[in-house]
Amino acid sequence: MDYLELLDPTAERDAVARPLAERGRPIRRLALLDIRKPRGDVFLDELEALLRAESLDVHRTAKPTFTKPAPADLRREIAESCDAVIEALAD
Amino acid sequence: MELVALVKHDCPTCDQLLPALTAAAERGAPLRILSQSGERDTSEQAARVGVRAVPELDAGLAVSERLDPDAVPAVILLDGGAETGRVEGLQRDRLVALFAAAGATIDVAGLPALRPGCASVTRDPAVAGALAARRARAEGRIRSRVLRIGGLEDPVEALHDRGLTDGLPVVPPIPERVVAMLEHTSRDPQDVVGVLPPYGGGATVEKVAVNAVMAGCAGPELPIVLAAVEAVSREPFALHGLLATTHSSGPVIVVSGPYAAQAGMQAEVNALGQGCRATLCTGRALQLTVRNVGGGRPGIEDRATHGSPAKVGFCFAERLDAGAPFAGLAHDRAGLGADETGVTVFAGEAPRLVADQLAREPDELVASLAQGLEQVFSPRYRLGFDAMLVLGPEHGRVFREAGWTRSELQQALHLASHRPAGELVRGAGGIAEGLDPAWVTDPAFPVAKFAVPDRILIAYAGGDAGLFSMVIGGWASGEIGSAPQTANVEDWR
Numbered sequence: 001m002d003y004l005e006l007l008d009p010t011a012e013r014d015a016v017a018r019p020l021a022e023r024g025r026p027i028r029r030l031a032l033l034d035i036r037k038p039r040g041d042v043f044l045d046e047l048e049a050l051l052r053a054e055s056l057d058v059h060r061t062a063k064p065t066f067t068k069p070a071p072a073d074l075r076r077e078i079a080e081s082c083d084a085v086i087e088a089l090a091d
Numbered sequence: 092m093e094l095v096a097l098v099k100h101d102c103p104t105c106d107q108l109l110p111a112l113t114a115a116a117e118r119g120a121p122l123r124i125l126s127q128s129g130e131r132d133t134s135e136q137a138a139r140v141g142v143r144a145v146p147e148l149d150a151g152l153a154v155s156e157r158l159d160p161d162a163v164p165a166v167i168l169l170d171g172g173a174e175t176g177r178v179e180g181l182q183r184d185r186l187v188a189l190f191a192a193a194g195a196t197i198d199v200a201g202l203p204a205l206r207p208g209c210a211s212v213t214r215d216p217a218v219a220g221a222l223a224a225r226r227a228r229a230e231g232r233i234r235s236r237v238l239r240i241g242g243l244e245d246p247v248e249a250l251h252d253r254g255l256t257d258g259l260p261v262v263p264p265i266p267e268r269v270v271a272m273l274e275h276t277s278r279d280p281q282d283v284v285g286v287l288p289p290y291g292g293g294a295t296v297e298k299v300a301v302n303a304v305m306a307g308c309a310g311p312e313l314p315i316v317l318a319a320v321e322a323v324s325r326e327p328f329a330l331h332g333l334l335a336t337t338h339s340s341g342p343v344i345v346v347s348g349p350y351a352a353q354a355g356m357q358a359e360v361n362a363l364g365q366g367c368r369a370t371l372c373t374g375r376a377l378q379l380t381v382r383n384v385g386g387g388r389p390g391i392e393d394r395a396t397h398g399s400p401a402k403v404g405f406c407f408a409e410r411l412d413a414g415a416p417f418a419g420l421a422h423d424r425a426g427l428g429a430d431e432t433g434v435t436v437f438a439g440e441a442p443r444l445v446a447d448q449l450a451r452e453p454d455e456l457v458a459s460l461a462q463g464l465e466q467v468f469s470p471r472y473r474l475g476f477d478a479m480l481v482l483g484p485e486h487g488r489v490f491r492e493a494g495w496t497r498s499e500l501q502q503a504l505h506l507a508s509h510r511p512a513g514e515l516v517r518g519a520g521g522i523a524e525g526l527d528p529a530w531v532t533d534p535a536f537p538v539a540k541f542a543v544p545d546r547i548l549i550a551y552a553g554g555d556a557g558l559f560s561m562v563i564g565g566w567a568s569g570e571i572g573s574a575p576q577t578a579n580v581e582d583w584r
Binding site for chain 1 (some may be wrong): 233235236237238239240241242244249250255263264265266269287288290291292293294298301302305329332333336341379380383384385386404566569570571572573
């Protein structure tokens with residue numbers, strides 16, 4: 001035998017190609033997403049103050065818990081109402 | 092009417108019958124003589140027994156597979172494709188009758204009245220496995236993409252190089268092994284057991300079986316692995332967060348019920364350790380499935396600061412013999428019958444030992460075990476983390492002899508793991524970690540370690556000797572984290 005056949009153990013999913021958002025657009029409204037890790041709010045408070053000083057419209061939002069992915073509705077709300085999002089990751 | 096004769100080269104009975112078969116065909120009998128052997132062996136056999144007409148080859152054993160004889164020589168009478176008679180081995184009178192039914196004759200003079208044949212090539216275990224795999228593919232029971240590994244490649248290395256292992260060698264998932272594995276469940280191979288994070292991979296029974304083969308499982312472990320995959324896929328288990336977290340936890344599988352022993356799981360000496368294939372491979376099969384089907388890879392999606400050896404796989408069985416203080420964990424949680432088997436999955440760390448060699452009364456043992464439970468995550472952290480306590484038999488006996496129920500033990504451990512708020516507040520004892528002082532109005536107020544008694548899961552396993560139990564610390568728990576899940580193994584058998 002000149003080869004051995006093995007069965008693919010993966011889900012054989014193709015990566016979903018997601019186009020990058022258009023670059024160079026003005027950012028009018030920016031979401032700050034708190035994933036609810038301890039002290040993420042401290043970091044985001046500082047960031048919000050800096051952004052507001054730049055006259056940006058800041059939308060503060062949060063995941064229900066850091067242990068689970070952001071709910072689809074939350075992702076949609078951010079996508080529809082904001083031009084960009086900054087996520088505060090960790091403790 | 093048509094006769095088909097199947098022979099092979101390394102069968103003395105075939106040698107003996109082949110000249111008579113050939114002569115019958117030459118006299119006009121409606122007979123095809125097919126060899127299960129290769130071209131060279133078939134020619135040599137014909138020369139050896141003195142027949143000029145070399146039998147046709149049964150290419151790919153297609154006819155042999157369809158007619159499925161146990162032994163050759165086999166002569167089968169077909170009427171419009173449907174079988175109406177067969178003779179396996181050399182049975183002189185029956186062969187004469189079979190040829191007569193086809194309107195033909197065979198000269199059996201000089202042949203023995205009865206001589207057994209040899210096993211059909213299709214009964215060779217390696218060939219039977221390959222044929223079963225071919226059938227499974229043709230019937231759509233096996234749909235996985237085929238990875239072709241070069242003949243000079245080592246399949247173990249090739250799988251590792253393709254990022255499909257946990258770092259330990261795996262058993263190459265050749266179709267034959269996967270098809271044999273699938274014999275151990277009544278479920279359709281294309282049934283979806285669960286959808287696994289982080290990339291939403293559909294874990295079909297087939298895909299779980301492929302990973303179970305790689306993990307080294309024997310077939311009887313498959314239903315347990317399937318039930319575990321079902322359980323971790325449920326949304327409240329929060330597998331996405333568990334596999335991605337910086338915490339060192341992973342899915343811990345507790346198997347409760349009689350099928351555990353049938354599948355080879357031993358729940359006594361070294362129950363949480365090495366040496367038992369069924370428990371080790373079941374735990375590993377779940378983690379390999381999560382990695383390969385869900386796509387959660389260590390260091391990429393899995394961000395564990397340290398991880399732990401238990402993340403290779405962690406599965407043990409409960410010891411539900413006459414000495415068990417309670418019914419099985421799965422039985423209590425899901426109302427299973429004693430004859431049923433269930434798995435409970437818990438987001439947990441590697442286990443650690445808690446000793447108490449002097450306590451002989453339930454209350455003093457509770458106080459000791461509660462102290463061990465308080466160490467989970469940090470003694471300063473309260474309410475957010477669950478724990479599993481694996482009672483050893485010498486500890487379990489204390490509660491059994493006192494007639495305690497699981498619920499009574501949970502209540503007692505819950506009460507005994509309270510601590511005054513003043514000892515837990517930030518800065519107390521020179522430790523920065525702790526309760527926010529804003530929450531602490533009365534330093535004497537007792538603060539629970541666990542949110543409710545049910546958040547202390549209790550299992551029972553281990554060897555006869557040793558006044559020990561094991562604590563398995565949990566990960567973020569309940570609504571904001573992972574809730575343990577129980578699934579019925581019987582659904583996957």
